[in-house]
Amino acid sequence: MPIIDSLPTSLLSEPEANLNSLKTSIRNQALLILTELSSIRLDWKYTLLIGLVSPVSFLLLLSLFVKGDNEALTYIVSGNMVLTQVTGTMLSLGQEMGVLKEIRGFDYYSTLPISKMNLVIAHVTKATLLSMPSILMIWFLGNKVFYANITLTFSSIIILLLSGYTLSAIGAVIGTRARDAEQASVITQVVNPILTFCSPVFVPENYLPRWLNTISYLFSTRYVAAALRNSMSGTNDPFPIAMVLFFCLISIFLVNKFMDWRV
Amino acid sequence: MDKILKVIEICKKYKNAKVFANDHISFTIESGEILGLLGPNGAGKTTLVRQVSGNLLPTSGSILINNKNILTEKTIITSTISSMPQHVFGQRFLSCYEFVTRTGMLRGLSSKTAALQANWLLDIFSFQDQRKKLIWAMSGGEQRLTSFIATIIGFRRHIILDEPTNDLDPANRKTLWDLLKYLKEKLGLSILLVTHNTYEAEAAVDRVVIISEGKVLTEGSIAQLIDNSNLQTGFELKFTDDHIPSAEVLGLQNLEKLDRNRFFYSCARQEGADLLQRISAIDKKAIIEEFYYKKPSLSDIYLEAVKAGNNANN
Numbered sequence A: 001m002p003i004i005d006s007l008p009t010s011l012l013s014e015p016e017a018n019l020n021s022l023k024t025s026i027r028n029q030a031l032l033i034l035t036e037l038s039s040i041r042l043d044w045k046y047t048l049l050i051g052l053v054s055p056v057s058f059l060l061l062l063s064l065f066v067k068g069d070n071e072a073l074t075y076i077v078s079g080n081m082v083l084t085q086v087t088g089t090m091l092s093l094g095q096e097m098g099v100l101k102e103i104r105g106f107d108y109y110s111t112l113p114i115s116k117m118n119l120v121i122a123h124v125t126k127a128t129l130l131s132m133p134s135i136l137m138i139w140f141l142g143n144k145v146f147y148a149n150i151t152l153t154f155s156s157i158i159i160l161l162l163s164g165y166t167l168s169a170i171g172a173v174i175g176t177r178a179r180d181a182e183q184a185s186v187i188t189q190v191v192n193p194i195l196t197f198c199s200p201v202f203v204p205e206n207y208l209p210r211w212l213n214t215i216s217y218l219f220s221t222r223y224v225a226a227a228l229r230n231s232m233s234g235t236n237d238p239f240p241i242a243m244v245l246f247f248c249l250i251s252i253f254l255v256n257k258f259m260d261w262r263v
Numbered sequence B: 001m002d003k004i005l006k007v008i009e010i011c012k013k014y015k016n017a018k019v020f021a022n023d024h025i026s027f028t029i030e031s032g033e034i035l036g037l038l039g040p041n042g043a044g045k046t047t048l049v050r051q052v053s054g055n056l057l058p059t060s061g062s063i064l065i066n067n068k069n070i071l072t073e074k075t076i077i078t079s080t081i082s083s084m085p086q087h088v089f090g091q092r093f094l095s096c097y098e099f100v101t102r103t104g105m106l107r108g109l110s111s112k113t114a115a116l117q118a119n120w121l122l123d124i125f126s127f128q129d130q131r132k133k134l135i136w137a138m139s140g141g142e143q144r145l146t147s148f149i150a151t152i153i154g155f156r157r158h159i160i161l162d163e164p165t166n167d168l169d170p171a172n173r174k175t176l177w178d179l180l181k182y183l184k185e186k187l188g189l190s191i192l193l194v195t196h197n198t199y200e201a202e203a204a205v206d207r208v209v210i211i212s213e214g215k216v217l218t219e220g221s222i223a224q225l226i227d228n229s230n231l232q233t234g235f236e237l238k239f240t241d242d243h244i245p246s247a248e249v250l251g252l253q254n255l256e257k258l259d260r261n262r263f264f265y266s267c268a269r270q271e272g273a274d275l276l277q278r279i280s281a282i283d284k285k286a287i288i289e290e291f292y293y294k295k296p297s298l299s300d301i302y303l304e305a306v307k308a309g310n311n312a313n314n
Helices: A022-037 A040-063 A070-102 A116-130 A132-145 A154-177 A181-197 A210-218 A220-233 A238-258 B045-052 B075-080 B096-106 B111-124 B140-152 B170-186 B198-204 B222-228 B269-282 B298-313
Strands: B005-012 B022-029 B034-038 B060-065 B081-083 B158-162 B190-194 B207-212 B215-220 B234-239 B255-259 B262-266 B288-294
Touching: A022 A116, A022 B096, A040 A070, A040 A116, A040 A132, A070 A116, A070 A132, A070 A154, A070 A181, A070 A220, A116 A132, A116 A154, A116 A238, A154 A181, A154 A220, A154 A238, A181 A220, A210 A220, A220 A238, B005 B045, B022 B045, B022 B060, B022 B190, B022 B215, B034 B045, B034 B170, B034 B198, B034 B298, B045 B081, B045 B158, B045 B190, B075 B081, B081 B140, B096 B111, B096 B140, B111 B140, B140 B158, B140 B170, B170 B190, B170 B198, B198 B298, B207 B222, B207 B298, B215 B222, B215 B298, B222 B298, B234 B269, B269 B288
Parallel strands: B034 B190, B034 B207, B081 B158, B158 B190
Antiparallel strands: B005 B022, B005 B060, B207 B215, B234 B262, B234 B288, B255 B262
């Protein structure tokens, strides 16, 4: 053990880094993502189990009703992907933010040169990467077991990678504005089915009541589902993809604008 | 004086609260100074330090570092302040070493310097054998120590510590206090220290601010506060159980009974020998079992200030 007096001057000689430079920001974001991903050291079995059981069982159940109907199967496959990737991410983000708020976990970050947006990006990136096995399993079952005529294309992958961010502002706001972790959990679980089932995610829009269909134009899930269906069935419609990008940007803007460490 | 942190007339009232958690609190911390922030539970200490470290917005007032308002110039906090978190949650799956070095890198250190500083700090606390242990698997004291080391890495100008010695074993507590004194003397860091441990803090702090019910009761160096208090220096005596001192002894002026056979005699230090002679002259059978000089401690000052504050409020 060294005596305290032995602090080498070399430890202090480093010039002060520019904390606001782009290089520093990118490095800090990477460090936060790596830190978030460290959860798989202990939780990977449960993460995989939860990620597979829920969407796969849902897919198997729904597929029983639509045997051979390719359009319906496409809705079910893409809907399950939305459920996993979009609303699932919003759910976990809201709950994690709620816990951080309750235990004052944000205190660690407030004196570091990072924003809540950095934290949101780190969490969504983790959730997106960890849900990929589930997405692949859904596609595999849909395509190989139920013979749906769908292809996981490059554009499908890009849409899936972006889609988790489209509801990140909602998850972050619920988590940081809720009274505690329990309330954040309840609210996210109420919002989750609204965004999934009150929108043309699992069913075509003409199955929805007119008023519900109109409201669903405000939900990003509508556009993510449409973009996925199009890309997996080989249709090129840029509008839903543009809307997915628009919701990503809106989410980033809202989190940056309205979510300060200081409350 | 440069590198100074000023808290000016800070008020904080939480939503739906009837009273202010902080009510016009002002103080300064200079470079190379440890300021102890003391107060009973619920006094508003944590609310105050959370405002200084940028977690809470004050209702009114300002906080300046080098005359720049941290509320308007947000980069001041990230470049000058380091605050010890109460919990390590988001990083619980990191090892101790990863957590400390990554925190250093987030403060702008290169990976090489972060590693050097982390190793130096881990060596000081003889904590290298825990470097690979994941934080979630650590005991409360180990987590606390890891959190403290992560707060120190990067050597920010202003360090905020809220109960840093809770759960630490005596050896680590001593090292922690030694390190804080070293950092303030050698590097000129200023340290805002919230603690209930007045005995340990007494040896480390340069000045104290005592708050209660959101208001500053008193502040100054320990010597100043002793001078300004009604507390007296003197000798504490304990007589043996088998003999009650005579009425003449018990009637001595300045002698105050503390319990059945324990007394406090207010006087200057040099009067101690005289006191012993007087007692043995008055009552030859009286046997003094314990006899020691006592001056007011930080704990005495704290208790007197809080008591006076409570009386004033009642």
